[in-house]
Amino acid sequence: MPSLWQGFYLDGRSATRHPVSIQLTTAALHIVKADGHTIRWPYSEIVQTHGAYEGEQIRLEYGAPLPQTVILQDSTFLAAIQQISGSSATPFHNPRQRPLRLRLTILAGMVLLGMMGGFYMWGIPGLAKLVAPHIPVSWEEQLGMSVLEQIAPSEKRCVDQTRLAALESIVARLSRAVPDSPYRIRLTVVNRPTVNAFALPGGQVVVFRGLLEATETPEQFASVLAHELQHIYKQHSTRSLIEQASTSLLIAAATGDFTGGVAYGIEGARVLGVLRYSRLHEGEADREGLRLLQAVGIDPAEMVAFYQIMQAQHPHDDAASSYLSTHPDTSDRIEKLTALAVAPPPHPVKLFSLEEWKELRSLCQHSVASSPHAAMDSSQ
Amino acid sequence: MKASCTYCGALFVVVAMPTAIPDNNVSFHAASEVPDPGLQLVEQEVVSAENAQPLGAVSRKTVFHGAGGTLFGIHLINTLLTLVTLGIYYYWAKVRVRAFLFSQTEFAGDRFSYHGSARELLNGTIKASLVFGIPYFLMGNAGQFLEGSTAIQVTLKVAASLLLILFIPVAITGARRYRLSRTAWRGIRFSFRGKTLDFIKLWLSGYFLTAVTLGLYYPYFSTKKHAFLTTHSYFGSEPFKFSGDGVALSRPFLRMYLLAVAVAGVVGLGLYSFVDLPGQNIEDPEAMGSFVFGAIASLMIGALVSRLLWLPYSVIEQRFFWEQTSIGSARFQLPITTWPYLKLKLGNLLLMLCTLGFAWPWITIRNIRFITDQLELVGIDNFDEIVQAYDGAPPIGEGLDGFLDTGFDLG
Structure with a gap:
């Protein structure tokens, strides 16, 4: 190992590089300039700014705010300074610790992966579950109303009072089973052929004519309502908003950036997060909806029967595509619900007779819509 | 090309390349502090400085030494500590990344060094939040809580927008002032000495003229901005x-502009029917899903097309800006071309999408290397005559007096 190293000295006043020789003593670095002038830097006052990585030049700084600098290329210098200076070598990087640093970095990576995985799997849904109950119901109602106006404009609503009241009685029967809920459930039936229903935050349940007419029994319709009510009770919409924001923040924290190309990556991860959490909510609404049916004495098999009707209408949905969907695979849902349904109640509740139901589900064909066109049509 | 001997002060011109090249990164090490036989021969060719004509050129190159894996390691530790400290470590993380990137960038055989601190970045964020962030938030949201007339609410919203417009030039100059003052090469700090008020005037007039000319003033505005920021940098x-x-950029900009208008017209017409169809079933959430998907797809296609059209112009602009920049008697050169730049950007996008953003360290290094591999300073430099001009006092923490001309960085 050499006792003298060659390098460059920068005085912090001009940009001129001075070739120097560097000597090591037990307490200080001696920098010998070409003219023989020697500068002494005590080890304790030196800061090593470069040279922690293999092959990197070593850069030592002395003084502040405009430091003098010494630059060396010889990597053996660091080992030598550790050896010569002993305990006073603390400001210098020890090249022997590089493997340890690598191991620590790998460990940090694994811990980080575990943390992020845990946060993604349980932390974000848990956080949303924790925060959502503290959101005022009035905010949710306001949000729900604004969405309702968009999705179910008044001229598209089926408003036949007699039939609607009968359907609302099913809602009332289900909601009575959850007496401590702060939500007032309101049902809206929309005159659209789509087989769908959804819940809006704050207590709005929207059912499309297509779905209403697809149900064969009032209990099947109740099972749909039970599922949607659970979305409201479990605050799934509000939780979704919190989950989406948290996923974006998590990915942004992991990537360290919010801009440019990173935004695409964040968006991709957010969408995957949204899909996953949405499927979790659907699963929960199924389970809890089924329990709600059991609580009011309706045979849970009615829920399974309705999903079978849905599956018959969309036979090409497969399990693989369900990972990229907001809803779980229908076969999977049927399987899980069948397992949960176990034995039917001894005296299952019958809400209406089949004849009555046929009459009730034709609600939209008897509706008097509130739009001027509809009013004109009815007067003719 | 004129220069002076660093030892005797005699003026000389470079007439031939020396036979011995001192190091890999400097094609011709003029004004070297180490006497070089080849250079001494050149120095003998002294002619009258007034009549001197450039006969040779010195090329000083930039090299980036950092590896993506190393940056990824730093990034892992940073992320872990940022999450554990609930975000507070973010500023320390930023400093670590900057210090690494600067220390791995070499110009003419010497590496850059970064002297910023996390405390300064944190102060900068607090300062900007107090002066801009909080007033912006208050003005933007106060309307909801005030029972006043619509006029008051609109005034507040407009004031918030104006504050935001004003914040951008302040942030640009503040960040530049701070970052340059914390950057050193050969122990000498860089600095930015432009007046923020002048930049705000330039910014507002440029914005106005760009808007009035439907964007056609942009190359002039962008050149003026760049000229201001460059000529006040030391x-x-x-x-x-x-x-x-801006004249030199106006033609390529116009070409891109007209092409973009034509493409927007064609894409717009093509998408009209596509967007219109789901519009019939807007009340149906299922159809709304496909409508939203369609709208997002259209926007993404639109963004991608504009981005693709912007790329060739952006290459010309970057090259032009560097090639018009000089220091002493030496001028920068950045001979980048469109196709490699396009490949770089598409590769980055692909990496980002496939790794959900985790390839960020490699992408950062790819971007830096693309520039450093091609950037060079050509001509006779006078680095050995340059002296430190750092005013000593850090521009942070001097209170809000003269906020506009203090450097700050948001991290």
Whole structure:
């Protein structure tokens, strides 16, 4: 190992590089300039700014705010300074610790992966579950109303009072089973052929004519309502908003950036997060909806029967595509619900007779819509 | 090309390349502090400085030494500590990344060094939040809680927008002032000495003219901005110079502009029917899903097309800006071309999408290397004559007096 190293000295006043020789003593670095002038830097006052990585030049700084600098290329210098200076070598990087640093970095990576995985799997849904109950119901109602106006404009609503009241009685029967809920459930039936229903935050349940007419029994319709009510009770919409924001923040924290190309990556991860959490909510609404049916004495098999009707209408949905969907695979849902349904109640509740139901589900064909066109049509 | 001997002060011109090249990164090490036989021969060719004509050129190159894996390691530790400290470590993380990137960038055989601190970045964020962030938030949201007339609410919203517009030039100059003051090469700090008020005037007038001309003023505005930022930047005592104006960029910009208008017209017409169809079933959430998907797809296609059209112009602009920049008697050159730049950006996008953003360290290094591999300073530099011109006092923490001309960075 050499006792003298060659390098460059920068005085912090001009940009001129001075070739120097560097000597090591037990307490200080001696920098010998070409003219023989020697500068002494005590080890304790030196800061090593470069040279922690293999092959990197070593850069030592002395003084502040405009430091003098010494630059060396010889990597053996660091080992030598550790050896010569002993305990006073603390400001210098020890090249022997590089493997340890690598191991620590790998460990940090694994811990980080575990943390992020845990946060993604349980932390974000848990956080949303924790925060959502503290959101005022009035905010949710306001949000729900604004969405309702968009999705179910008044001229598209089926408003036949007699039939609607009968359907609302099913809602009332289900909601009575959850007496401590702060939500007032309101049902809206929309005159659209789509087989769908959804819940809006704050207590709005929207059912499309297509779905209403697809149900064969009032209990099947109740099972749909039970599922949607659970979305409201479990605050799934509000939780979704919190989950989406948290996923974006998590990915942004992991990537360290919010801009440019990173935004695409964040968006991709957010969408995957949204899909996953949405499927979790659907699963929960199924389970809890089924329990709600059991609580009011309706045979849970009615829920399974309705999903079978849905599956018959969309036979090409497969399990693989369900990972990229907001809803779980229908076969999977049927399987899980069948397992949960176990034995039917001894005296299952019958809400209406089949004849009555046929009459009730034709609600939209008897509706008097509130739009001027509809009013004109009815007067003719 | 004129220069002076660093030892005797005699003026000389470079007439031939030396036979011995001192190191890999400097094609011709003029004004070297180490006497070089080849250079001594050149120095003998002294002619009258007034009549001197450039006969040779010195090329000083930039090299980036950092590896993506190393940056990824730093990034892992940073992320872990940022999450554990609930975000507080973010500023320390930023400093670590900057210090690494600067220390791995070499110009003419010497590496850059970063002297910023996390405390300064944190102060900068607090300062900007107090002066801009909080007033912006208050003005933007106060309307909801006030029972006043619509006029008051609109005034507040407009004031918030104006504050935001004003914040951008302040942030640009503040960040530049701070970052340059914390960047050193050969121990000499860079600095930015432009007046923020002048930049705000330039910014507002440029914005106005760009809007009035439907974007056609943009190349002039962008060149003026760049010229202002460059000519007020210094390396020690030596200012950077900028010699270009927007005329040179106006033709490529117009070409891109007209093409973009034509493409927007065609894409718009093509998408009209596609967007219109789901519009019939807007009340149906299922159809709304496909409508939203369609709208997002259209927007993404639109963004991608604009981005693709912007790329060739952006290459021309970057090349032009560097090639009009000089220091002393040396001028920068950045001979980048469109196709490699396009490949870089598409590769980055692919990496980002496939790794959900985790390839960020490699992408950062790819971007830096693309520039450093091609950037060079050609001409006779006067680095050995440059002296430190750092005013000593850090620009942070001096209170809000003169906020506009203090450097700050948001991290």
